[in-house]
Amino acid sequence: KSALKRIRSNEAKRLRNKYQHKTARTHIKNLRNSKDKEQAQGLLNEVNAMLDKLAKNNIIHKNKAANQKSKLAKFVNTL
Numbered sequence: 824k825s826a827l828k829r830i831r832s833n834e835a836k837r838l839r840n841k842y843q844h845k846t847a848r849t850h851i852k853n854l855r856n857s858k859d860k861e862q863a864q865g866l867l868n869e870v871n872a873m874l875d876k877l878a879k880n881n882i883i884h885k886n887k888a889a890n891q892k893s894k895l896a897k898f899v900n901t902l
Contacts, residue, residue: 840882847873854895860902867899 841843850873854866878888 828838840880843873843877843880844882847877851891851895858902860899863902865898867895870895 828902847870850866850870854870857863857866874883874892877883878885882893
């Protein structure tokens with residue numbers, strides 16, 4: 824009985840993780856395509872928060888989040 828409940832909860836968690844990961848990737852893409860520095864700075868704050876949350880919940884590895892935040896910060900500073 825508990826195995827069936829575990830299957831249901833795992834599926835719900837998988838879909839939620841997938842949604843959060845995909846949303847973060849979309850925001851990263853929008854940030855990379857932005858040309859305006861002010862807008863990019865605002866997006867960078869949003870994306871950093873998303874990456875931190877994904878890393879905290881073990882959806883992505885903490886080092887991957889750190890690498891992406893670093894690269895995006897460099898990108899925004901070069902605008």
